[in-house]
Amino acid sequence: MQRFAREFGITGETRVLDIGGTPDNWLLLAEQPRLVLLNTPRAREELAGAASWVAGDGRSLPFRDGAFDVVFSNSVIEHVGDRASQQRFAREVARVGRAWWVQTPNRWFPVEQHLLTPFVHWLPKAWQRAIVPRFNIWSVLVRVTPDRRRFYIEHYLNEVRLLGAGELRALFPGGRLIRERFWGITKSLIAAGP
Numbered sequence: 001m002q003r004f005a006r007e008f009g010i011t012g013e014t015r016v017l018d019i020g021g022t023p024d025n026w027l028l029l030a031e032q033p034r035l036v037l038l039n040t041p042r043a044r045e046e047l048a049g050a051a052s053w054v055a056g057d058g059r060s061l062p063f064r065d066g067a068f069d070v071v072f073s074n075s076v077i078e079h080v081g082d083r084a085s086q087q088r089f090a091r092e093v094a095r096v097g098r099a100w101w102v103q104t105p106n107r108w109f110p111v112e113q114h115l116l117t118p119f120v121h122w123l124p125k126a127w128q129r130a131i132v133p134r135f136n137i138w139s140v141l142v143r144v145t146p147d148r149r150r151f152y153i154e155h156y157l158n159e160v161r162l163l164g165a166g167e168l169r170a171l172f173p174g175g176r177l178i179r180e181r182f183w184g185i186t187k188s189l190i191a192a193g194p
Contacts, residue, residue, distance in 0.1 A: 011033070016068060018072045058076060059092060070098070071096060071099075094193075100192065107167075116136070165179070172191035175192055
């Protein structure tokens with residue numbers, strides 16, 4: 001968050017749209033921007049402390065062109081579905097923001113960051129369908145209800161589409177690619193622009 005704030009000179013006057021975020025993330029900054037959070041209606045409880053939030057879909061944003069100084073999105077683009085859905089998401093981000101910061105886990109990092117399980121995301125989908133419901137580290141570490149666990153695993157198997165550097169760069173032409181590293185390996189990717 002500190003790097004994001006430095007990169008864009010975030011002040012109390014900066015208009016920021018956070019797609020998929022919650023208020024907690026923004027407490028990490030000393031100076032709060034003029035923030036609007038956009039999230040699914042399911043996230044209503046997590047957004048209770050937000051000054052301004054909108055229920056919506058990042059692939060069809062309910063804002064005019066250039067409405068925000070910066071659009072921020074942290075680990076959302078991989079959740080919107082297939083490549084066409086990711087392209088719609090990227091177009092909307094670029095349409096409503098004069099600048100953007102879109103972070104996503106790197107497909108080529110050895111630990112799948114949603115399930116916290118090594119190498120599973122590199123296996124064929126049929127193998128993932130057999131393994132993931134029976135074993136993943138996320139289920140061991142995070143205590144959730146059985147229905148929430150089923151929902152998350154189905155969402156992962158059916159909708160999460162991880163991206164590599166080339167794919168993210170193609171979605172945000174004209175931007176630059178920032179690599180977040182862990183032990184020298186690119187853990188996450190950020191498209192920042194323009």
